[in-house]
Amino acid sequence: MERTIEIDLVEELRALKANGQRFLDEAPATSPISHYTAQSRFDREREMICLRQPHAAAHVSELAEPGSFVRKDVHGLPVLITRDKQGEVHAFLNVCRHRGAQLVSEESGCQYRFSCPYHAWTYASDGRLLAAPHFSEGFSGLEKSQLGLTELPCREAFGFVWVVPTPGLDVALQGHLEELAEELEALDLARHRIASEDTIMCAANWKILVEGGIEAYHFKVAHRDTIGPFFEDNLSSYQSYGDHMRSVLPRASMEAFDTIPQESWRLRDHANVLYTFFPTNQLLVQQDHVIWISSQPKGTDETQLRLVTLAPKDGPAAEGKDDAYWQRNHAITMKTLMEDFDIGEGIQRGLASGANQSLHFGRFEGALAAFNHSVDAYCEAR
Secondary structure: OOHHHHHHHHHHHHHHHHOOOOOOOOOOEEEEOHHHHOHHHHHHHHHHHHOOOOEEEEEHHHHOOOOEEEEEEEOOEEEEEEEOOOOOEEEEEOEOOOOOOEOOOOOEEEOOEEEOOOOOOEEEOOOOEEEOOOHHHHOOOOOHHHOOOOEEOEEEEOOEEEEOOOOOOOOOHHHHOHHHHHHHHHHOHHHEEEEEEEEEEEOOOHHHHHHOOOOOOOHHHHOOOOOHHHEOOOOOEEEEEOOEEEEEEEEHHHHHHHOOOHHHOOHHHOEEEEEEEOOOEEEEEOOOOEEEEEEEEEEOOEEEEEEEEEEEOOOHHHOOOOHHHHHHHHHHHHHHHHHHHHHHHHHHHHHOOOOOOEEEEOHHHHHHHHHHHHHHHHHHOO
């Protein structure tokens, strides 16, 4: 993060606290209940957003060397991500071009060739069809060069492999995250490792789960027995960068800035910094590690979540911290997030009751309105 931005963010939050104020938008906002329950709305979001936007499908540590591969589900599509002999990453639909069988069933591994379990059509890690039994006899008129795996737009950047789950669409990642690129580079996530992770299913609409993380209004209530005492009461800020945003959630320890020289200020020492990368990836930057939250909308009321603790491989932040340390941190994260997810499931159950026609976002919940504005813009596009 640029130093002047970091100082400005600290000063902004200190001033709000000193004056007993909140970070306020101009007016409250609403979001229709149908946006969380209607199948037609979900289908539109999937078509116009999920299948068209870059998704952080894997961390680079999952493809640490040439020949590495991982099998992923990306917004309902079976995806094979590989690193070829030259070290380049590729993403393919995990589907044989012969009869459509699943090509790879292993979750991960290291190999340069993939042979279909149905008829042994064999592909290279760069997607080329290398061999097929009796091909010349049985498939006259077809060319192997035209039957490689169906490739998806893919790019390695900021410690992740980003995939657009629609063939032929340009990742355009530089433009996708251009305004936050410097801050992402500064996190140096390519030099982190997956220290712990969980994958869960949550019975709530994906937007409810995003909304639950980008405001601090609920901290002292929903998290009263976990992190609530360590955070300021309903104090946070946010800034939009196109469809993405950076939220700052200050901890009670921010009072320490009063006694620390400005040149020593470090925002993440006394605040959580949350990056929400539209539509379904978030990075929760904490003092010495980062939580990666990746969601996969499965239905109007079902979302799969991958929750990953990314720990530094080396450097001061890693010194003296063993796997048990990161496991304890991950357990705290999971306990806290499950409080949010349980409430989210309760919200989803209540949506069909008829109690509300819309959800209401207060002026200090402006990030929720900004997020939904982006969703609406894509859904309304022709």
